[in-house]
Amino acid sequence: MKKLRDPIVKKDDGSEALELQLDVSNFKPEEITVTTSGKQLSVHAKHEEKTGNSSVYQEFNRSFTLPDGVKPDTVQSTLSKDGILSITGPVDRALEGPKKIPIEHKK
Structure with missing residues (x-):
């Protein structure tokens, strides 16, 4: 089984x-959806x-858990001419770790 590389990369x-x-080159752009939940x-x-x-029927499904520090609303996707779907998003390490939650005091 091929091991996937770490989806977090260090930029320059x-x-x-x-x-x-x-690689989704077997599909037309309108047949591909990327969603977050x-x-x-x-x-x-x-594709049908x-x-x-x-008749020809092809289906592709992949699910990933977004790594810590990646907000779903910052994820973007682009499809190249040769059918490579790139999914990118910034990592905000400030989102990680324990967070102090204020306590509301009712009187």
């Missing part, structure tokens, strides 16, 4: 970013083609 300026690349990132692509007596 020292910052970190989420970078995923997926909470910390879950999902990529889904579906019926001609005469034959």
Whole structure:
């Protein structure tokens, strides 16, 4: 089984970013969706083609848990001409670690 590389990469300026690349070249752009729900990132692509007596059906599903420090609303995706889907997003390490939650005092 092929091991996926760490999706967090160190950029030239020292910052970190989420970078995923997926080959979806068998699908048209309108057949591909990228969604987030909470910390879950999902990529889904579906192609159906019926001609005469034959039909072709292809489906692609991948789900990832966004690493700590990556906010779902900052994730972006781009599709290259050769069908490589790149999913990127900044990593904010300030989002990690314990956070003090204020206590509201009722009188």
